[in-house]
Amino acid sequence: MSGLMVDAARCVGCKRCERACAFGGIVVEGRLARPTDACTLCGGCVEACPVDAISIERDEAGEGPGRDLSAYRDIWVIAQVDAEGALLPVVFELVGKALELAEARGCQVVAVLGEAGRAPRQAERLAATGVAEVIHAVDERLAHADAEVFTQWICALAEERRPEAMLFGATAFGRELAPRVAVRLQTGLTADCTALDIDPKTGALLQTRPAFGGNLMATIECPAHRPQMATVRPGVFAAPECVTAGAGAGADLAAGIITQALLAPEVAPRVIVLDIEPVIGGSIAQAERLVVVGRGIGSKKNLPLMERLAELLHAELGCTRPLVEAGWLDYAHQVGQTGAAVAPKLLVSIGVSGAIQHLAGIGGAETVVAINEDAAAPIFGVADYAVVGDAVEVVTELIAQLEARN
Amino acid sequence: MHIVVCVKAVPSSTEVKMDPVTHTIVRDGRESVVNPFDAAALEVALAIKDERAAAGEGCRVSVLSMGIPATEALLRDGIARGASDALLLSDRAFAGADTLATSYALSCGIRELGSASMGDAAASGASEQRTASSGSAAPGTPEDGTAMPGSSVSGTSEHGESAPGPSLPDLILCGKMAVDGDTAQIGPELAGLFDMPCVTDVRELVAIERGRVTVRHATDAGIELVEVPLPAVLTVAKDIAQPRMPSIAGVRAAAGVPVAVLSAACVQADPARSGLAGSPTQVVRSFVPERSDTCEVLEGSVPQQAARIIALAEEAGL
Numbered sequence: 001m002s003g004l005m006v007d008a009a010r011c012v013g014c015k016r017c018e019r020a021c022a023f024g025g026i027v028v029e030g031r032l033a034r035p036t037d038a039c040t041l042c043g044g045c046v047e048a049c050p051v052d053a054i055s056i057e058r059d060e061a062g063e064g065p066g067r068d069l070s071a072y073r074d075i076w077v078i079a080q081v082d083a084e085g086a087l088l089p090v091v092f093e094l095v096g097k098a099l100e101l102a103e104a105r106g107c108q109v110v111a112v113l114g115e116a117g118r119a120p121r122q123a124e125r126l127a128a129t130g131v132a133e134v135i136h137a138v139d140e141r142l143a144h145a146d147a148e149v150f151t152q153w154i155c156a157l158a159e160e161r162r163p164e165a166m167l168f169g170a171t172a173f174g175r176e177l178a179p180r181v182a183v184r185l186q187t188g189l190t191a192d193c194t195a196l197d198i199d200p201k202t203g204a205l206l207q208t209r210p211a212f213g214g215n216l217m218a219t220i221e222c223p224a225h226r227p228q229m230a231t232v233r234p235g236v237f238a239a240p241e242c243v244t245a246g247a248g249a250g251a252d253l254a255a256g257i258i259t260q261a262l263l264a265p266e267v268a269p270r271v272i273v274l275d276i277e278p279v280i281g282g283s284i285a286q287a288e289r290l291v292v293v294g295r296g297i298g299s300k301k302n303l304p305l306m307e308r309l310a311e312l313l314h315a316e317l318g319c320t321r322p323l324v325e326a327g328w329l330d331y332a333h334q335v336g337q338t339g340a341a342v343a344p345k346l347l348v349s350i351g352v353s354g355a356i357q358h359l360a361g362i363g364g365a366e367t368v369v370a371i372n373e374d375a376a377a378p379i380f381g382v383a384d385y386a387v388v389g390d391a392v393e394v395v396t397e398l399i400a401q402l403e404a405r406n
Numbered sequence: 407m408h409i410v411v412c413v414k415a416v417p418s419s420t421e422v423k424m425d426p427v428t429h430t431i432v433r434d435g436r437e438s439v440v441n442p443f444d445a446a447a448l449e450v451a452l453a454i455k456d457e458r459a460a461a462g463e464g465c466r467v468s469v470l471s472m473g474i475p476a477t478e479a480l481l482r483d484g485i486a487r488g489a490s491d492a493l494l495l496s497d498r499a500f501a502g503a504d505t506l507a508t509s510y511a512l513s514c515g516i517r518e519l520g521s522a523s524m525g526d527a528a529a530s531g532a533s534e535q536r537t538a539s540s541g542s543a544a545p546g547t548p549e550d551g552t553a554m555p556g557s558s559v560s561g562t563s564e565h566g567e568s569a570p571g572p573s574l575p576d577l578i579l580c581g582k583m584a585v586d587g588d589t590a591q592i593g594p595e596l597a598g599l600f601d602m603p604c605v606t607d608v609r610e611l612v613a614i615e616r617g618r619v620t621v622r623h624a625t626d627a628g629i630e631l632v633e634v635p636l637p638a639v640l641t642v643a644k645d646i647a648q649p650r651m652p653s654i655a656g657v658r659a660a661a662g663v664p665v666a667v668l669s670a671a672c673v674q675a676d677p678a679r680s681g682l683a684g685s686p687t688q689v690v691r692s693f694v695p696e697r698s699d700t701c702e703v704l705e706g707s708v709p710q711q712a713a714r715i716i717a718l719a720e721e722a723g724l
Contacts, residue, residue: 041502183598188686225686275631346722
């Protein structure tokens with residue numbers, strides 16, 4: 001059976017494993033480390049051990065289904081369109097990353113687009129991004145985000161064509177679709193990757209994601225199963241200009257081929273959409289400039305001031321979770337682990353203390369300016385520029401200067 | 407109607423802190439709590455059960471978890487809040503499970519809950535609870551004595567999907583995600599394993615009637631009102647419901663209800679699909695992320711500070 005092994009001859013009882021473990025899964029008793037019931041076999045202690053006394057034994061009999069990994073090739077990007085039928089920006093971000101990985105690996109990028117054809121020429125747009133091929137289906141059954149319909153289509157394609165890796169946007173839909181595909185293909189899936197790398201020789205995808213709200217990063221591999229699957233939050237990778245240029249320029253480049261692939265006739269949607277209240281306002285995940293406010297702005301009556309600042313900066317307004325919970329702003333504005341991951345060029349953080357869960361959502365920001373009264377606030381640990389002062393006073397001055405400028 | 411609520415024990419959130427000097431995780435006590443999203447899912451299930459009870463109909467709510475033996479206390483707490491029965495899958499063979507192996511283990515547990523023996527235990531547990539709570543402050547409230555093991559069988563046969571062997575629940579409820587893992591994969595994976603429709607990030611349960619459930623849920627396009635046939639999997643947002651506290655009568659009753667603690671072999675879990683062996687993904691490295699320690703403090707008067715910020719905004723394309 002699989003388990004955590006401690007080499008008693010090597011263990012010196014230094015307790016570094018005990019301190020490194022997030023679960024209380026290993027204790028040192030009588031100068032010897034011993035795993036407890038709480039051990040999740042995460043491997044944190046293996047890394048922490050200075051004398052290489054700890055290892056994880058894997059049950060080889062259960063290791064993988066004995067798939068021939070060399071039969072799998074290419075990197076697939078699973079595309080998604082919005083309610084109007086246009087490709088989501090995250091698709092181009094994924095294509096950009098996939099092209100980079102494919103170059104290292106010496107393989108091709110294939111985009112997979114299932115849509116109901118609400119907007120014209122989306123497959124052509126995708127084909128112009130530098131991908132070798134777009135697998136395309138237009139079908140009314142793909143109109144609504146019924147993940148099961150997409151799952152059946154994508155799995156049928158994947159079983160036939162055997163991609164080595166598949167990338168999904170970690171949108172609400174992608175986060176539902178990817179697990180369904182993974183369970184059907186019985187393969188591994190890593191959610192919300194913030195970095196992706198590939199081993200050029202083995203094709204192993206090195207998937208890095210935050211654990212414990214960003215306190216720790218974990219790099220995850222899927223060694224014996226294919227396809228390797230990962231989701232990536234919108235805004236985490238920047239879409240390279242060559243990718244977006246192609247997508248906007250109307251397919252003048254050496255475009256990838258477009259292959260039509262039909263959806264099996266027996267596939268039937270089960271999720272019936274009765275009504276929809278569209279999201280109002282811009283998306284904070286895509287904003288170039290973002291003003292993010294937290295409890296430190298004092299009271300709700302200061303909110304219009306913050307909205308005015310955002311307006312003058314041509315920025316979107318985001319906030320921390322407590323403000324959503326207090327009902328000051330709605331969920332669409334929430335930035336952080338349970339809200340949106342954002343990647344603006346400039347993020348002005350106002351009255352935000354910087355809880356770990358919040359910081360997990362702002363890692364993609366290029367420049368962070370933080371305004372906070374408390375010089376010890378954790379937000380300053382991730383900020384590039386700090387203003388220690390009263391939020392309202394600074395914002396009022398900013399507004400005055402910006403208004404004078406116009 | 408039979409509802410299974412999947413819950414996960416997570417470290418109470420303040421517990422996960424990094425020591426800024428040693429870069430190790432600080433654990434003040436090792437208290438575990440039910441993942442708050444799952445606690446909200448249980449509340450949704452209990453509200454359905456109350457509603458059914460008021461209408462004189464049966465509803466069995468089972469709480470299911472995979473975890474260390476100590477998780478039993480959290481499941482018993484679920485019974486104290488009003489769940490009919492609980493099953494804990496606890497075995498070293500489950501350790502090291504990624505989401506694929508976890509959803510597989512839970513699917514074995516869900517089948518086990520639908521087996522005749524678990525159903526009977528639930529029925530007797532329910533009647534015990536009724537006895538124990540009959541002296542409570544609401545003597546006129548109909549209790550769940552009508553929750554018979556056969557109710558879920560008739561529930562599924564309504565839409566012609568009753569299969570031989572254990573019956574599947576009408577509804578599987580999960581939290582949208584766990585606060586520690588944040589993968590949000592278990593619900594959709596369970597739906598995939600049972601070939602059930604799935605609705606994620608449910609904000610409001612509108613109705614359950616005629617073998618269909620209607621909910622409002624958050625999507626990329628906005629809040630959608632959707633309808634799916636039962637049996638189905640729903641994953642809920644944390645603010646969908648405020649979890650109730652256990653009643654004194656509930657706590658007393660829960661003390662008498664056995665929480666089934668079963669091993670991998672007991673639920674016929676395939677060892678090759680369980681725990682570390684059944685997990686395609688492996689953590690190969692974990693490390694402390696680099697933080698920007700190049701923070702420049704903007705000195706000077708407020709107008710000077712503001713001018714610097716505006717200059718930065720201009721650099722960012724303003």
